[in-house]
Amino acid sequence: MLPAMAPRTAPPVPSVTTTTPTTAPATTAPATAALATTGFAPFGRTAAVLAVTALLATSQLYGMIPLLGSVATDWHTPPAGLTWLVSAFGFGYAAGFLLFGPLSDRLGRRRVIVAGVAATAVSTALVALAGSPGPGLALRALQGLTIGAFPPVAMAYIGERVEPHRRLVTVTTMTTGFLASAVLGQLAAQGLVATLGWRSFFLAGAGAFALAAVALRWALLPDGPSTGASPLAAYRAMATLVRAPGLRLLYLATPVVLGSFVAVYTGLQLTGTTGLLELRASALPVILAIPFLTPRLARVPGPRRIALALFTAAAGTALVGLLHPGTLLLALLLMVVTAGIATAAPGLIDTIGSRAGAVRAPAVSLFTALLFVGASLGPQVAAALTGHGLAALALVLAALLGGGALLALASRR
Structure with a gap:
């Protein structure tokens, strides 16, 4: 879920399209030559x-x-x-x-x-x-x-x-x-x-x-x-993309994705949650399975797929806060959260890339930078809230993930 190359020219941002998204980076004429x-x-x-x-x-x-x-x-x-x-x-x-x-x-x-x-x-x-x-x-x-x-x-x-x-x-x-x-x-x-x-x-x-x-x-x-x-051409394109009507709501939702994921695991560490080895390992089967499900998931329109994924992650995170689960149930809920995050991120790449059209590469690069800005802020959110317990952190993160899902839905217009 990472960026494609910056284009060699920076054409103006095209209008939002409804083309079917793809995860394969586009080639350019110079590359083909x-x-x-x-x-x-x-x-x-x-x-x-x-x-x-x-x-x-x-x-x-x-x-x-x-x-x-x-x-x-x-x-x-x-x-x-x-x-x-x-x-x-x-x-x-x-x-x-x-x-x-x-x-x-x-x-x-x-x-x-x-x-x-x-x-x-x-x-x-x-x-x-x-x-x-x-x-x-x-x-x-x-x-x-x-x-x-x-x-x-x-x-x-x-x-x-x-x-x-x-x-x-x-x-x-x-x-x-x-x-x-x-x-x-x-x-x-x-x-x-x-x-x-x-x-x-x-x-x-x-x-x-x-x-x-x-x-x-x-x-x-x-x-x-x-x-x-000139690298400046790509930077000029990025500055324009942030203001594009079909993209700005998706960019606003982007930091929530990895930010919440990293915050959850940081919160588990800071609160001294038991069974951390099992909790960390529980997410691996989901992560390995999601790429193989991507072709089927891609049949769902991008904004709806992103929203459903973020709502799923929000639900799993909220249940962590409401149920105060033991190790086994917590592992199952973390699998739900991981499934939502691992589905939302590629969905955002697909949707942003397809809507950006000719400036797909800088659009996806900007998305990935925002994704990891969110990942960088996640530990600070965890540090600020874990003093009130893991439940408080989980409920705040669930609200943020729900907000991200609503932004994805709103981007359909």
């Missing part, structure tokens, strides 16, 4: 390497949540105050989407991806060396910024270099990596902090990113000649 001489990328190795890197990338956002208690003890700081370590990464990540997507038009896709992932190996290792909140926050923001070079440029690469009939499968595989990181990143961090300490999560991540950079350089095709496109 380049393929005439370079050929298409090998499917197997491309999909595999991009999916594993996607898993590593967003694991660094979610993996911080189980580490909060251990880092707080090490730094003699209350855990709630360290939720900014999650937020700082998310803000840097969102900024990286906006910065590197347009830059890759001029510098080349493989060059930007490999450099960004290699730089993340260094920035991740530096996080492990942080000894206090100040440097830790700065390094987490840097870490998010460097790995922010991967998602939008990888999506652009798929749209240009993968055979058309394999693009949807490749995007789905990569998206599954991003979604699965919400569970696997937390499980890996929880396991490592219990045995080797919190720093081991970042040291292991640094090594994994270094290997990923080598694998990406091997798997991705060399860059063709630079188009000389």
